Amino acid sequence: MPRTFTFIGKTEDFTTDNGGNIVNTAFIVAPQGVIVIDSGPSLRYGQQMRRAIATVTAKPIALVINTHHHPDHFLGNQAFADVPIAALAETRNGIAADGNAFAENLFRMSGDWMKGTEVQIPGKTLNAGRFDVAGRSLRLVALDGHTGADLVIVDDSSGVVFAGDLVFNGRAPTTPHADVAHWLAALDQLDALTREASFKVLLPGHGAPTADAAPIRQTRAWLTWLSATMRDAAKAGLDMNDTLALPLPPEFAALPVAASEYRRSVGHLFPAAEQDALGAKR
Ligand SMILES: [Zn+2]
Numbered sequence: 001m002p003r004t005f006t007f008i009g010k011t012e013d014f015t016t017d018n019g020g021n022i023v024n025t026a027f028i029v030a031p032q033g034v035i036v037i038d039s040g041p042s043l044r045y046g047q048q049m050r051r052a053i054a055t056v057t058a059k060p061i062a063l064v065i066n067t068h069h070h071p072d073h074f075l076g077n078q079a080f081a082d083v084p085i086a087a088l089a090e091t092r093n094g095i096a097a098d099g100n101a102f103a104e105n106l107f108r109m110s111g112d113w114m115k116g117t118e119v120q121i122p123g124k125t126l127n128a129g130r131f132d133v134a135g136r137s138l139r140l141v142a143l144d145g146h147t148g149a150d151l152v153i154v155d156d157s158s159g160v161v162f163a164g165d166l167v168f169n170g171r172a173p174t175t176p177h178a179d180v181a182h183w184l185a186a187l188d189q190l191d192a193l194t195r196e197a198s199f200k201v202l203l204p205g206h207g208a209p210t211a212d213a214a215p216i217r218q219t220r221a222w223l224t225w226l227s228a229t230m231r232d233a234a235k236a237g238l239d240m241n242d243t244l245a246l247p248l249p250p251e252f253a254a255l256p257v258a259a260s261e262y263r264r265s266v267g268h269l270f271p272a273a274e275q276d277a278l279g280a281k282r
Contacts, residue, residue: 088151
């Protein structure tokens with residue numbers, strides 16, 4: 001029987017109360033060992049995860065996979081320093097380049113929960129395609145848009161699609177390294193994966209898993225609205241403060257952390273929208 005487990009984080013931002021437990025991580029108990037998908041935001045989280053895995057199976061950890069280079073997905077790697085850790089090449093490079101700055105930022109937001117956490121860069125490079133590990137055959141789908149490299153893992157034997165942060169459910173998406181056009185294209189590919197006969201469960205990077213593609217539609221709706229809002233505001237000559245002050249439509253305002261993610265996204269995306277609007281006028 002396929003045995004796949006997930007730890008569901010809160011749909012909140014990092015705080016000293018939640019200790020950064022705001023992310024979904026997962027593990028697959030494969031015939032010859034355990035495959036861990038993302039390691040959480042801290043050493044402490046990784047250690048707790050490892051203890052929880054040990055209550056389910058005595059099998060060794062065969063591999064840890066990081067879906068992308070955001071700190072809530074890889075800073076638990078240190079708890080798995082004795083096993084291979086793998087990611088796409090660009091994710092490995094991103095962790096090497098930005099990992100320490102990300103960790104410092106989480107220390108500021110999550111406080112003592114981060115104690116002792118150090119960046120552990122994945123030592124192994126993953127490539128797209130069929131990937132056999134610990135007696136399990138996975139499909140690795142290399143996409144991008146949430147960051148420069150977003151790995152989707154399809155486990156055909158359980159029917160689980162591990163979407164990473166390309167999909168948010170019941171929480172506004174984060175955009176610090178987003179290319180919205182690429183992200184929307186990636187969502188189309190994810191959508192196709194959920195229409196395959198073997199599909200059973202979609203696990204977003206944040207928010208509850210589902211047995212359908214609803215969170216893909218939700219993420220697409222937010223991103224489509226967000227980029228149209230940036231473009232229209234820039235075309236209308238609004239400045240950043242005007243754009244920040246725009247009201248959120250009710251369907252989006254009701255999402256957890258919508259107001260704070262909107263503010264951050266304006267900071268990330270509005271300058272480029274302004275450049276586009278200026279370019280169009282020339
Ligand atoms: Zn992310």
